[in-house]
Amino acid sequence: MNADMKLYVVGLGPGDPSLVTLKALDTVLKSDIIYVPCSGGEHRIARSILExxxxxxxxxxxxxxxxxxxxMTRDHNYNKSFLEKNVAEIISDLAKHKILSYAVIGSPTFYSTFGxxxxxxxxxxxxxEYVPGVNSVDACSARSSINIASGDDSVLVTTYRKLLEIGSFEKYxxxxxxxxxxxxxxxERIRNLMGDGMKYIYARRCTMDSEFITEKAGNEDGDYFSLVIARRY
Structure with missing residues (x-):
């Protein structure tokens, strides 16, 4: 058994390999094994970056x-069996190898499967040991040329499902x-829910080849790698 059982959890950034940090690159290159989570399309993007x-x-x-x-299911028992299997595999590999990494797109502490x-x-x-990466919010705000915050601005980061439970957005x-x-x-549904006085940006797969960004309030093909930024005037 490896006495010092350590796992590096590495953020590979939002999709563009040139945005991978130097430390992340060094960590994955020196690893014996790199784990890639299979969840939605994440593993295909992570594998593409690694390649x-x-x-x-x-x-x-x-x-x-x-x-x-x-x-991708809400069945707790079904999920638990896979989580236990994944943990057992990592523990087994740690007994035989010195350097193991778990690679995710974005940053590992921000809506990551590793949690x-x-x-x-x-x-x-x-x-x-976490090795942070550029997350999707940074990538999409930069690609959209929209500032997330300045001075004493108040920022709310939430999911679409939780958004529907929030009553007022005036303080953000x-x-x-x-x-x-x-x-x-x-x-348009988000605009109607949150009101006027804000600039709305819909962004999908920022920094990837299939990047799409719009301010128009039409129907879009949302996917797991989409987000909306609403910024007060």
Missing amino acids: KLFAGKNEGSLPQVKDLEFP KIKQMLEEKGVSI DTVVIMKVPTGSFSL
Whole structure:
């Protein structure tokens, strides 16, 4: 057993490999194994980033990349069985390898799948070291040329589902809405809910080849990698 059981949790940024930090690059390159969560389309994007980072390097010296399945379901018992299986696999690998990394898109402390197994790993004696990455809010605000906050501005970051439970938005200068519905999505509905006096930006897959950003209040094809930024005038 590896006496110092340590797992690096690495943020690969929002999708553009050039936005991967130097520390993140160094960490994944020195790893023996890199875990990639299979949840929605995340593993395809994470694997694509890793492939581009590894391009041109000696294949024999590259780390093994392993998928960890995280089903998109609210069935607690079903989810728990997969989480326990993932934790057991990481613990088993830690007994045989020195450097293991868990790679996610965005930043690992911000709506990351890793949060589902962090406590379980710590209870098994695994220490966690986070390597932060550029998150989707930073990426989309930069690509949209919209400031999230300045001075004493108040910012709310929430999910679309929780947004529907909030009664008033007057005290917020900026509202960031994550996890907008998949399929047809109406920016107009959010505008009607939150009111006038704000600039609304819908952004999908920022910094990726399929990036899409609009201020128009039409029906859009929302997906897991979409968000809305509402900024008060």
